[in-house]
Amino acid sequence: MDKIYNLAIVGAGPAGIATAVESYLQGIRDIVLLEKDIKHNSTIRKYYKDNKRVDVEWKGQKVELDGNIYFIDGTKESTLDFFDEILDNHSVELQTQVEVQSIKKEDGYFEVFMAGSSIKAKYVVVTIGRMGKPNKPSYKIPPSIRKKINYTTDECSENEKILVVGGGDSAVEYAVDLSAKNDVTICYRRETFRRANPTNQRDISNAIMHKEVNPLLGIDIDGLEDENGKVKVLFCDETTDIYDRVIYAIGGTTPSAFLSSSGIQEEDGKPVHNDYYETNIEGLFVAGDITQESGGSIALGLNHGYAIACHIQNREC
Structure with a gap:
């Protein structure tokens, strides 16, 4: 007979x-974590630069931890080590490089479909985040320059003329970090970097004051063109400029197609859930930054996990 897990979790x-x-x-056993990348916490690995601070308080949110996982301020590296350790110390099955395509409830159990396979579980929790699917500009990107349009700094080299688009923490950190070895401009549609945390606001202000980063504030972008293999940017004030590379750091989106295919209802860009993060489908939960409008803190995600675990255990008793 096919194994039926007590709990399947989509996203590690x-x-x-x-x-x-x-x-x-x-006390729940037969738990499986399903992760599409090769390791857990792929968002932190991909979108956080080396040695980036990872704080319990995120964007000013004060969050008291409810559960048994004691998370403290640290860096990208110490945070990944922390999650390595707690996974090693608990009997949780982790399957990597498996991408969940949809979830279907039938005969009181869920079937979680992946490419070429599926598993069954009594309860399912969806914890896929927004950053795994970064926001892209609404205007078309010419195919000939798509390799010059990025959403992280992984493809950057030295001595490039780079435009960073966005005004949040990631955009600011990309701009400041890249400015050490590149000619960097940051373009943001608002006049200030209010979305960034105080440390990043200070860093970008210093970089602009010392002419290490060129600011284009209160300006939006109308489109992109290919200019002999480089990126010609068309600004809303009818000016243009040419860059070797453009990096968009404008947030992420809820994976609506996946939620819809699994029958999860959405409202205002977020999955609908009750106080225990259970969706409109009994036994199917959501947790983490997918439940927030613009992402969420690690501490909130930890609390979501604790609330769901308690609710499932209470239901089983």
Whole structure:
């Protein structure tokens, strides 16, 4: 007979790991974590620069931790080590490089469909984040310059003329970091960097004051063109400029197609859920930054996992 897990968790980020570990500590067994990348916490690995601070308080949110996982301020590296350790210390099955395509409930159990395979589980928690699907500009990108349009700094080299688009923490950090070895401009549609945390606001102000980063504030972009293999940017004030590379750091989107295919209802760009993060489908939960309008803190994700674990255990008793 096919194995039926008690709990399947889609996404091995902070909320997913917390849900697994907190459920284990509640006495739940046969738990599986499903992760599409080769390791857990792919968002932190891909979108956080080396040695970036990772704080309990995120964008000024004060969050008291409810559960058994004691997370403290650290760096990208110490945070990844922390999640390595708690996974090693608890019997949770982690399957990597498996991308979940849809979830279907039938005969009281869920079937979680992946490419070429599926598993069954009594409960399912979806913890995929927004950053895994970065926002892209609404205007078309000419195919000939798509390799010059990026959403992280992975493709950057030295001595490039780079335009960073966005005004949040990632955009500011990209601009400041790249300015050490490149000619960097940051373009943001608002006049100030209010979305960034205080440390990043200070860093970008210093970089602009010392002419290390060129600011284009209060200006939007109308489109892009190919200019002999480089990126010609058309600004809304009818000016243009040419860059070797453009990096968009304008947030992420809820994976609506996946939620819809699984029957999860959305409202105002977020999945609908109750106080225990259970969706309109009984036994199917959501957790982490997918439940927030513009992402969420690690601490919130940990609390979501604890609340879900408690609710499932109470239902089983």
